[in-house]
Amino acid sequence: MNGAISPTILGRLEWLSLPFVRAWQNPTPDELIGAGAATIVVVGMAGTIALITALGKWRYLWRDWFTSVDHKKIGIMYVVLAFVMMSRAVVEGVLMRMQQATAINAPGIVEPDHFAQLFSTHGSIMIFFMAMPFLTGMINYVMPLQIGSRDVAFPLLNSISLWLTGGAAGLMMVSLVIGQFSTGGWSGYPPYTELEFSPDVGPDYWIWAVTLGSIGSTLSGLNFAVTIYKMRCAGMTMMRMPLFCWTTLCTSILMIFAMPPLTVATAMLALDRYLGFHFFTNDLGGNMMNYANLFWLFGHPEVYILILPAFGVYSEVVSTFSSKELYGYRSMVIATMSIAVMSFTVWLHHFFTMGQSASINAAFGIATMAIGVPTGVKIYDWIWTMFMGQVRFTVPMLYSLAFMMTFVLGGLTGIILAFPPLDYLVHNTLFLVAHFHNMLIPGLLYGMLAGYHYWFPKAFGFRLNEKWGQLAFGCWVVGFYLAFMPLYVLGAAGMARRTAEIFEPAFRPWLYVAGIGALILLAALVALFVQLWVSIREREANRVDAGDPWDGRGLEWSIAGPPPEYNFAVLPTVSGGDPFYTSKRNGDAYLPPERYENIEVPKNSVVGPLLGVFSAATGFALVWHMWWLAILGMLAIIITVIARSFIRDTHRIVSATEVERVDLAWRDKLFASRSISREMETTSANQGFAEVAA
Amino acid sequence: MSAAEAKHAGINLGDSDRETHEKAGSEIFGFWIFLMSDAVIFALLFATYGVMLRGTAGGPSAADEYRILPAFIETLILLTSSFTFGMASVAMKHGRGLRTVLAWMVITLALGLGFLAMELRDFSTMIADGALPSRNGNLSSFFALVPLHGLHVAAGCLWLAVMLVQVPCFGLDKRVKINLLRLGLFWHFLDIVWIAIFSVVYLQGLIR
Ligand code: HEM
Numbered sequence A: 001m002n003g004a005i006s007p008t009i010l011g012r013l014e015w016l017s018l019p020f021v022r023a024w025q026n027p028t029p030d031e032l033i034g035a036g037a038a039t040i041v042v043v044g045m046a047g048t049i050a051l052i053t054a055l056g057k058w059r060y061l062w063r064d065w066f067t068s069v070d071h072k073k074i075g076i077m078y079v080v081l082a083f084v085m086m087s088r089a090v091v092e093g094v095l096m097r098m099q100q101a102t103a104i105n106a107p108g109i110v111e112p113d114h115f116a117q118l119f120s121t122h123g124s125i126m127i128f129f130m131a132m133p134f135l136t137g138m139i140n141y142v143m144p145l146q147i148g149s150r151d152v153a154f155p156l157l158n159s160i161s162l163w164l165t166g167g168a169a170g171l172m173m174v175s176l177v178i179g180q181f182s183t184g185g186w187s188g189y190p191p192y193t194e195l196e197f198s199p200d201v202g203p204d205y206w207i208w209a210v211t212l213g214s215i216g217s218t219l220s221g222l223n224f225a226v227t228i229y230k231m232r233c234a235g236m237t238m239m240r241m242p243l244f245c246w247t248t249l250c251t252s253i254l255m256i257f258a259m260p261p262l263t264v265a266t267a268m269l270a271l272d273r274y275l276g277f278h279f280f281t282n283d284l285g286g287n288m289m290n291y292a293n294l295f296w297l298f299g300h301p302e303v304y305i306l307i308l309p310a311f312g313v314y315s316e317v318v319s320t321f322s323s324k325e326l327y328g329y330r331s332m333v334i335a336t337m338s339i340a341v342m343s344f345t346v347w348l349h350h351f352f353t354m355g356q357s358a359s360i361n362a363a364f365g366i367a368t369m370a371i372g373v374p375t376g377v378k379i380y381d382w383i384w385t386m387f388m389g390q391v392r393f394t395v396p397m398l399y400s401l402a403f404m405m406t407f408v409l410g411g412l413t414g415i416i417l418a419f420p421p422l423d424y425l426v427h428n429t430l431f432l433v434a435h436f437h438n439m440l441i442p443g444l445l446y447g448m449l450a451g452y453h454y455w456f457p458k459a460f461g462f463r464l465n466e467k468w469g470q471l472a473f474g475c476w477v478v479g480f481y482l483a484f485m486p487l488y489v490l491g492a493a494g495m496a497r498r499t500a501e502i503f504e505p506a507f508r509p510w511l512y513v514a515g516i517g518a519l520i521l522l523a524a525l526v527a528l529f530v531q532l533w534v535s536i537r538e539r540e541a542n543r544v545d546a547g548d549p550w551d552g553r554g555l556e557w558s559i560a561g562p563p564p565e566y567n568f569a570v571l572p573t574v575s576g577g578d579p580f581y582t583s584k585r586n587g588d589a590y591l592p593p594e595r596y597e598n599i600e601v602p603k604n605s606v607v608g609p610l611l612g613v614f615s616a617a618t619g620f621a622l623v624w625h626m627w628w629l630a631i632l633g634m635l636a637i638i639i640t641v642i643a644r645s646f647i648r649d650t651h652r653i654v655s656a657t658e659v660e661r662v663d664l665a666w667r668d669k670l671f672a673s674r675s676i677s678r679e680m681e682t683t684s685a686n687q688g689f690a691e692v693a694a
Numbered sequence B: 001m002s003a004a005e006a007k008h009a010g011i012n013l014g015d016s017d018r019e020t021h022e023k024a025g026s027e028i029f030g031f032w033i034f035l036m037s038d039a040v041i042f043a044l045l046f047a048t049y050g051v052m053l054r055g056t057a058g059g060p061s062a063a064d065e066y067r068i069l070p071a072f073i074e075t076l077i078l079l080t081s082s083f084t085f086g087m088a089s090v091a092m093k094h095g096r097g098l099r100t101v102l103a104w105m106v107i108t109l110a111l112g113l114g115f116l117a118m119e120l121r122d123f124s125t126m127i128a129d130g131a132l133p134s135r136n137g138n139l140s141s142f143f144a145l146v147p148l149h150g151l152h153v154a155a156g157c158l159w160l161a162v163m164l165v166q167v168p169c170f171g172l173d174k175r176v177k178i179n180l181l182r183l184g185l186f187w188h189f190l191d192i193v194w195i196a197i198f199s200v201v202y203l204q205g206l207i208r
């Protein structure tokens, strides 16, 4: 059973590449866990396919979703992808905690090599296939609505980005079933990931998944930036945009300039591995430090790509649920921009210990601490926004509050790490792991969840269940503190990160607490899914299709929930910040338009799904050295793009009468709804029509 | 710009074609952003080349192996092609007729292919002399930077070929015009990158 099955066709694929075969030959718990995970993927896929077939929904999915270029549908698909990938990565995180809790002077449940795959996939997925899709989806859905636009600047490109990301996520999933993943961590440092030390397919899966994902993100950033610069509605000056649009703009700029370093780094690593180049090898003039610089030239701006959109969500949420204008809007904009610019000047703090001079370290340490200043400004602004406001503790608001307190703690430990002498003591320990989870869970995950609860009624026309939402929230917060605070202690006591076995019995109690915390985090995830299920079941009671459940402030609330595909029957004109909130107060919200016009919308396109499939196939072929398939895949990509350029019939018209019919139907519903006060917004009396105090 | 203000950097169609001009605003701006992102890739490869100058591991460096004269001729060819593409753009803007536009495009394509042919010959002599990218880090970085530019030129040539079919097919409609504007930016961008390559890689090699 050894050796490649058919080198010309299947490259270096062997029977032993399949975890089922491995588990059959050698049924250790470790192999069984691997085979179990593979089974879940296979059964999950087969089950989904069977279910869709049984329900006869293929045509619907293909026509209404997969080939759609509507920014709202693309946004929702991104978020679905994020939840799927999040489920896998959270389970892996919990598994690692269980391993460390059981591996104190004992082998634990998984082998070291398997443990290394766990932290590599967990980290890569959380960053590239949970966080990035989540925020890209959120931006996609919300930003065009907020600036009063009918779509993003390049709708087809948007679909292509989605499918590239989807294809890359597919590669991650396939690596569970065929072969194995990298053991080199989410940062994939050579020379360890070079052929010399990792000759297996693992790093290749990592390279191609990350490369496809980063190309998708670069294109998304481009798309969003052009949308914001060029597609704002009349009167929507930059300084009138909701803050979420500002953070989107900064995130997009970071994507445009910070994703290429990652692409360059992974491409060079690929050249080393495939064509024998010597960029990062130990011998023949290779220079590993160059990789560290390239990777973190991406890596640090990346953390702000992740965090800024969440800052935007919090700004919207805090202001809406305090019924107050955002305090210090201008300072927020300046702070966001400063963070974006400064994020390019600190990358070296990720390798203080790798040999540069003390003065270089000092310069980067100071720059790092300086970034804390604009972030602090923001925290004060949110606090002042709530001050004397009519604060309501809805689920998004709870996440915002938890964020403000928890994130500040993470920021403080960040300042500790920014001191090179202190960093020498705790680098590469669990202290760092505690620190970045302390930033990313409040600074990304809570933000995205807050946004999910906040805009869900806009996207689907009904509210999410509050009780389950609060339960999930409670679990995320308690679980987070229990799972990650002990890691600060362990890290300060010297426990290295990425350790599969522990030989210090004194760590036991802390590892147990962290293990319990991880289980609570798993419960939080489950609670989110139960909430979704319950909310869908009781949706009739929680309809808010008039579109404005929270007495919202931006243009996205001025239309139906869910909005029609062209968003606005007539493009709005605004004359100040918080336009919808103000016009409700002025009594000129919901004015019927004088006349309706034909609206041109882009037609669906198969190009996105095709490119996603072709590029994932190319990536898979490259991983396994199936050269014929790789060449075929690349040709297919080029042909698809060229063929598309010959298609002229790319738009269709929604007639004025149709627009009028849909708009009037919504208006009927709107005026039949009862307006409600803020006290009642989380009850089923809320139909999405806000009462305006005179 | 008398008829309409400039909507983007580079040649604007405002004076001759209002309608396309309106649409070109975001389309061309988006392409500029793409080029900026691409420029970051080249910038990093230049930096890498600089870092690896001394990574020769006892073998030849790229500077020992390439010939300056062919590189200089390639420079002239590429610069000329930028000029001819410029002529195509101007002809398109001022409605000089399909034939003129096509003629300039064909000349540009021929120059682009000539550049590629010469460059490939350079690479093959280097490789024949044993200066392979797998020889050392210095050559690796040379063979990442310069051929990546070549790959871009090849992509530009393919794009030109596609446009040579589309111009007769569709005439100078809105999308063809916008695509020609974009391709023009791409072509000139590659010129600028080549000038950087010629100065940083080739000329610098002469000094040492
Ligand atoms: C939700 C519950 C989570 C749990 C239980 C968890 C747990 C863990 C554990 C046990 C590790 C390995 C620590 C070590 O090296 O010893 C880890 C690493 C990591 N986690 Fe998480 N995590 C969670 C959420 C997240 C989130 C939300 C993100 C990012 C958005 C994230 C990003 C990472 C990264 C980047 C690594 C480093 C991987 C590497 O070493 O290459 N995690 N996590």
Ligand SMILES: [Cu+2]
Binding pocket: A299, A300, A303, A346, A347, A349, A350
């Ligand atoms: Cu950093």
